[in-house]
Amino acid sequence: MNSAFAQPLFPFPGKGEIYIKIYIKDNTDLIHLSKIVSIDSKTKPESTNVYAYANKTDFINLLKSGYSFEILKHPADLSNEAKMFSGFFKEIYTWDAYPAYSSYVDLMYSFQNNYSHLCKIHKTGVSVQGRDILFAKITNTLNDVIKPRVLLCSSIHGDEPVGYVTLLRMCDYLLSHYGTDTDITNLLNSVEIWINPLANPDGTYAGGNNTLNGATRFNANYVDLNRNFSDFVHGEHSDGNTTQLENLAVIRLTDSLQFVMGATLHSGAEVLNYPWDNQPGLHADDAWWQYVSKAYADTVFAHSQSGYFTGLSSTGYINGYQWYMISGGKQDYLNYYKHMRELTLEISNTKIPDASLLPYFWEANYRSLINYAKEAQNGIQGLVSDSATNQPIRAKISIQNHDNNNSFVYSDSITGRFFRPIYAGTYDVNFSKNTFQEKILMINTYNGTAAFYSVSLAHTSGMNEESLFSDITIFPNPVSDNILIKTGSSDIISEINLFNLHGISINPKTQPETISGNQFIIDVSTVPSGLYFLKGTRSNKSFVKKINILNKN
Ligand SMILES: [Zn+2]
CATH class of the missing domain: 2.60.40.1120 (Carboxypeptidase-like, regulatory domain)
Structure with a gap:
């Protein structure tokens, strides 16, 4: 089955990446395998066939690893050239062609020019080869309301452009329906939507700015951008690469603005993938994830042909780790480090379908995307x-x-x-x-x-910070029954107060009992167990100590 040497692989293909099918023993191989290649998909969670991409280094490591594999035709080696739109006027674009790079940039700025009160284009960075990373901020800018922010991105894998056209069309749909469609008007009056249709332009246009033939999954440094984020389970650079420019563009944006929810669109499968990808434990909001996932999928089912969005899971959604583990993914990064609710949408089994099918994928998904964005207010x-x-x-x-x-x-x-x-x-x-x-x-x-x-x-007046004279000791801690206070001098401790963590005094102005010249005792046997601040005064200066009371009450 190892057919690597039957094919002319060295020198490595000019695009710098190959598409392969790898045969694993069972899912326990995935943790090891995911450190060697970029796993793309599995047709079923239990399947032992793994589809993956490899750059030259990955491939050499795969050869050493001993896994059996087969090299497949790259998804962007198109038999028929994809239909391209290379015009500059939105009015003549019917969304059944993939835009040329310059048309993409022009369309984005035309949204801002045509709907200046609703749309502003933010260029938050450039790709390795200098192409623009653009976000359309879409909201009613005239009403003075603070809105939850939603982030929609696509095509972090350059050879998965279905979401690219879908989100470009989403910009146009939202803008052109504001003021006439009540639903969209309400949405843009109450939510701020940021749309980045093309997260990896160098990958998408690796074969040239006017074609998708030769597109790559990786960026121009042969890095899978969706394995390149900090990962709270697998480490800061679990892929061994520095953070890529394309990812810095989204990291900078989410560092400077707080987003509530988001989604990133892919193709190569048809399923909604929700957190976590990097570990088997469930997200705290698993019930919410299943609720929004079901809503998304059910609306897709109502507006698509039977069979769509069911290939991997009959419900249309799946827990990411249950499908296959990845590390360094954008979804888990935004959920963990940016406190967002971010999911992954795989909207087409074919990575680069015939452009005439693009309106079909739009029709199947746009209502679900809009409904998902509405959840940011709830x-x-x-x-x-x-x-x-x-x-x-x-x-x-x-x-x-x-x-x-x-x-x-x-x-x-x-x-x-x-x-x-x-x-x-x-x-x-x-x-x-x-x-x-x-x-x-x-x-x-x-x-x-x-x-x-x-x-x-309310301020705690510094009570949550401990301060103590160096000659005072308070013990034991944790304590039950009696707290003993010892001072280095014979100064009188004039007053003792015990406060709970809400700053509420629970035994005001208790005089400590003096048991010798410099030792005092406080009876806490009737105080409920918990954390408290003990605040005392000596020579008109106060001291504070955090006390853990453990009583049997
Ligand atoms: Zn992808």
Whole structure:
């Protein structure tokens, strides 16, 4: 089966990557194999055939690894040249051709020119070969409302351009329906949508700016951009490469602006893939993921031919790790490091289908994409401010006994606004910030609506920071029954207060009992177990110590 040497592979193909089918023993091989090649897909989770891409180094390592494999025709070695659109006027584009690179750039700027109150193009970086990384920010800019941000990207794999045309068309659809379609008008009045149709332009146009023949999965450095992000399980550079320019363009954007939700479109399969990809543990919001995934898939089923979006999973969606593990992916990066809700959409089994089919993929997916974007407004949202100044603050909003792996969110440092999509339920929501007293609210949420909370946090007057004179010792800690305080001098400790973590005094103005000249005892046997601040005063100066009380009550 190892047919590598039957084919003229060295010198390596000019495009720098090959497409291969690898035979594995079982899924335990995937962890090892994913460090050698870029795994593209499996036809079924239990399948022992793995489709993958390899650059020259990957291929040499694959030869050494001993896996059996077969070299396949590259998906972008097209028998028939894909139909291209190379005009400069949107009016003559009927979305049944792939745009030439210059037409793409021109279309993006024409959105801004034609709809200046709704669209602004942001160039956040350039590719390795200097092509533009463009985002269309689409929202009603005239209403003075702080909106949740949604990020839609496509074609981080250059030879998967179906989502590229789909998202380009989405820009046009949103802009041209604002003001006439109530649904779209409401959406752009309440959500800010950022669209990057082409995340890897060097890959898509590796064969030239006017063709998709010769497109590559990798960027011009032969790097799979979707294995090149920091990974909280597998490490900062799990692919062994520095962070690529194309990825820096999206990292910079999400560093500077807080996004609530996102999706990245691919082709090569037909399924919605939700977190995590890098580990088997479930995301804290697994119920929410299944809820939005089912909504997406069911709407696709209602607007497509039977069989579409069911090849991998009859429901149309799958947990990423259950399909196949990847590391360094964009989805997990945005979920973990940017506290977003980001999923992966595979919308066409054929990577580069005949361009006449592009309207079909649009028709099948656009309603689902719009409905998904609407979810950014739902769940729990609100405003966090400083109770003393009323100024907005950046606070951490986490759900007790629910959040894990950074699934909590922050309020925006400038606006104080936060958005937390979550499945219907009753949650204890914790609002916290260093040097502020935390607040815990019990909040009921319902699917499809938002619960709005305005929360103000009070300063703790430094109480959450310990300060102690060097000659004072307080022990034992943890403590039950009695706390003993020893001082190095015979100064009287005039006052002792015990505060809970909310800053509320639980035994005001207790005089410690003096047991000798410099030893004092405090009876805490009736205090409920928990963390407390012990605040005392000596010679008009106070000291604070965090105490863990463990009583049997
Ligand atoms: Zn892909």
